[in-house]
Amino acid sequence: MVNTGQVEITDSEFKEFRSFLYNETGIELSDKKRTLVMTRLAKRLRAYKFNTFSQYFDLIFGHDLKEKQQAIDLLTTNETYFFREPEHFKFLTDTIIGEWNSPRSFRAWSAASSTGEEAYSIGMILADKLANKPWEIQGTDISHTVLNAASNGHYQMNRIDGIPPSYLKRFCLKGRDEFEGSLLVDSKIRQKVRFYSMNLTKPLPETGLFDVIFLRNVMIYFDAKTKEQVVRQLIERIRPGGYFLIGHSESLKGMNVTLKLIKPTIYQKL
Numbered sequence: 001m002v003n004t005g006q007v008e009i010t011d012s013e014f015k016e017f018r019s020f021l022y023n024e025t026g027i028e029l030s031d032k033k034r035t036l037v038m039t040r041l042a043k044r045l046r047a048y049k050f051n052t053f054s055q056y057f058d059l060i061f062g063h064d065l066k067e068k069q070q071a072i073d074l075l076t077t078n079e080t081y082f083f084r085e086p087e088h089f090k091f092l093t094d095t096i097i098g099e100w101n102s103p104r105s106f107r108a109w110s111a112a113s114s115t116g117e118e119a120y121s122i123g124m125i126l127a128d129k130l131a132n133k134p135w136e137i138q139g140t141d142i143s144h145t146v147l148n149a150a151s152n153g154h155y156q157m158n159r160i161d162g163i164p165p166s167y168l169k170r171f172c173l174k175g176r177d178e179f180e181g182s183l184l185v186d187s188k189i190r191q192k193v194r195f196y197s198m199n200l201t202k203p204l205p206e207t208g209l210f211d212v213i214f215l216r217n218v219m220i221y222f223d224a225k226t227k228e229q230v231v232r233q234l235i236e237r238i239r240p241g242g243y244f245l246i247g248h249s250e251s252l253k254g255m256n257v258t259l260k261l262i263k264p265t266i267y268q269k270l
Contacts, residue, residue, distance in 0.1 A: 026201030113139035116150025
């Protein structure tokens with residue numbers, strides 16, 4: 001058992017939460033994530049004055065759908081930041097946008113958008129490089145909490161180090177008075193980025209086709225079967241010749257998919 005300070009989590013309780021998260025999201029928790037489950041849910045146990053994790057588990061498997069979503073949010077939220085893995089944004093700028101020549105709207109999808117930094121990083125590039133040409137971005141995540149934060153586009157200054165100075169000046173508004181120490185992504189970016197909840201392990205809603213999909217730093221939480229299922233679904237949403245970008249710690253090795261490797265972590269749909 002692991003001690004939270006007040007409540008302990010047993011082997012069987014941890015197993016229950018592992019199964020719960022896998023069935024709901026496709027995310028597979030290793031034994032190393034035991035402390036994460038314990039610490040992230042401990043506050044909810046205190047709120048309900050529960051003495052065991054089993055009591056909380058019974059609650060979220062009852063009729064409390066709001067609390068069930070709260071548990072999913074707590075267990076799936078991942079850290080992100082602006083212009084993470086900058087090689088991808090250079091490729092977006094130089095190659096994908098550099099070769100773009102179409103009157104239709106350019107469409108990008110940040111498929112595991114978390115609190116929105118990735119989607120807004122893409123948006124700043126599109127606003128800069130496409131000038132007055134139409135473009136749009138879809139940002140999705142399974143956590144409602146992070147999607148609300150993403151939609152606001154409001155960030156603390158200690159989270160913006162990756163934004164190029166020219167973009168910081170053009171596309172971000174510095175907070176004053178009670179908002180001192182924060183910034184707001186400009187409305188001309190925010191109005192073209194749409195965030196909504198989506199579970200990538202379930203059948204996807206109709207989204208249309210995209211010119212580029214970013215699926216970064218989420219597949220590491222899936223088993224091989226779920227990973228391939230997710231990738232295959234997303235590939236169907238990429239235009240022929242469009243691009244698929246994954247995280248630097250991830251791989252599509254062993255998958256029989258209609259993608260051509262351009263460079264490590266960057267693929268093009270055949």
